[in-house]
Amino acid sequence: xxxxxxxxxxxxxxxxxxxxxxxxxxxxxxxxxxxxxxxxxxxxxxxxxxxxxxxxxxxxxxxxxxxxxxxxxxxxxxxxxxxxxxxxxxxxxxxxxxxxxxxxxxxxxxxxxxxxxxxxxxxxxxxxxxxxxxxxxxxxxxxxxxxxxxxxxxxxxxxxxxxxxxxxxxxxxxxxxxxxxxxxxxxxxxxxxxxxxxxxxxxxxxxxxxxxxxxxxxxxxxxxxxxxxx
Numbered sequence: 158x159x160x161x162x163x164x165x166x167x168x169x170x171x172x173x174x175x176x177x178x179x180x181x182x183x184x185x186x187x188x189x190x191x192x193x194x195x196x197x198x199x200x201x202x203x204x205x206x207x208x209x210x211x212x213x214x215x216x217x218x219x220x221x222x223x224x225x226x227x228x229x230x231x232x233x234x235x236x237x238x239x240x241x242x243x244x245x246x247x248x249x250x251x252x253x254x255x256x257x258x259x260x261x262x263x264x265x266x267x268x269x270x271x272x273x274x275x276x277x278x279x280x281x282x283x284x285x286x287x288x289x290x291x292x293x294x295x296x297x298x299x300x301x302x303x304x305x306x307x308x309x310x311x312x313x314x315x316x317x318x319x320x321x322x323x324x325x326x327x328x329x330x331x332x333x334x335x336x337x338x339x340x341x342x343x344x345x346x347x348x349x350x351x352x353x354x355x356x357x358x359x360x361x362x363x364x365x366x367x368x369x370x371x372x373x374x375x376x377x378x379x380x381x382x383x384x385x386x387x
Contacts, residue, residue, distance in 0.1 A: 161186070161202045164195055178206050220248050221365040232257070234386045235339045237361060238346040238354050239332065240308055241301030244364050246293050250336060253290035263337040270294065272330035294329040301332060307348050308332075345387065358382045 165172055170189065173182045186199055221244060224233050229251055236247050253270075260266040267273055270290045301308040308328065316324035339346050345354075358379040362368035368378035 161199055164191070164199060168195075178203065217245065218365045220245060221367050222370070224248055224361070225367065225371055231343070231385055232340055233361075234358075234382045235343060236336055237357050237382075238339060238349055238386070239297075239301070239335060240305035240349070241297040241299070241303075241332070242357075243300075244361060246297050246300075249289060249293040250297075253287045253293075257337070257340045260337065260341070263334040263341075266337045267330050267333055270330070270333055272333060291329070294333055295325060298325050298328040298332055302328065305348075343386075351383075351387075354386070355379050355383065 161177070164170070168189070168191065173185045175182065183203065186203065187196075189199075191199070223229060224244060224247070229248070232251050233247055236242055236250060242250075254260075254266065257266075260269065270287055272291060272294070298308075298312075302312040302325070303309070311331070312324050312328050315327050319327070335346065338344065359375050361382070362373070362375040362378035368375050371378070373381065
């Protein structure tokens with residue numbers, strides 16, 4: 158938060174390690190010798206952080222529950238395979254795209270997202286198409302290049318020639334094309350392993366106790382999702 162950060166600089170405070178606003182660091186904030194006004198500002202900032210964190214948790218819980226709806230579950234299982242894709246990014250893509258059958262080719266889907274060839278060449282994000290889809294694909298692209306050797310190599314190859322920003326903008330539509338293939342054709346993502354897919358499904362199972370709320374153990378949930386996909 159801006160107020161608490163400015164307080165640190167103004168009073169030349171030495172902050173604790175880790176997340177400044179984590180529960181473990183609250184005692185540090187309250188132990189500082191500050192004016193009543195500064196103490197009030199800090200207290201209100203921390204209360205605001207807690208309030209928005211609770212709201213965010215409620216939203217993520219609802220998204221987790223919706224991911225198990227029959228409308229989404231098969232597509233979720235398909236797209237979840239990809240590196241860089243997690244629960245929220247998966248549901249964001251699905252809700253932005255809607256019915257994948259509307260897009261007979263991956264090129265049609267890229268055009269819908271506003272990630273055509275011209276955009277990739279310029280390295281700039283267009284204002285045309287679905288903005289939330291483009292934004293989440295950029296986030297997925299960064300996560301993919303950090304967690305997947307194959308996507309990192311593709312990114313680095315482009316970055317050497319065109320720079321980091323253009324490289325990540327070029328990676329995003331490639332990921333969208335891959336999403337189209339696994340979702341449209343309901344097939345396995347070829348650059349992963351069954352074990353990697355199972356790990357992602359298990360994380361999905363534990364999100365907001367999703368498996369338990371639907372009567373599964375995490376292992377049963379993972380097996381159930383693998384059967385739907387494979």
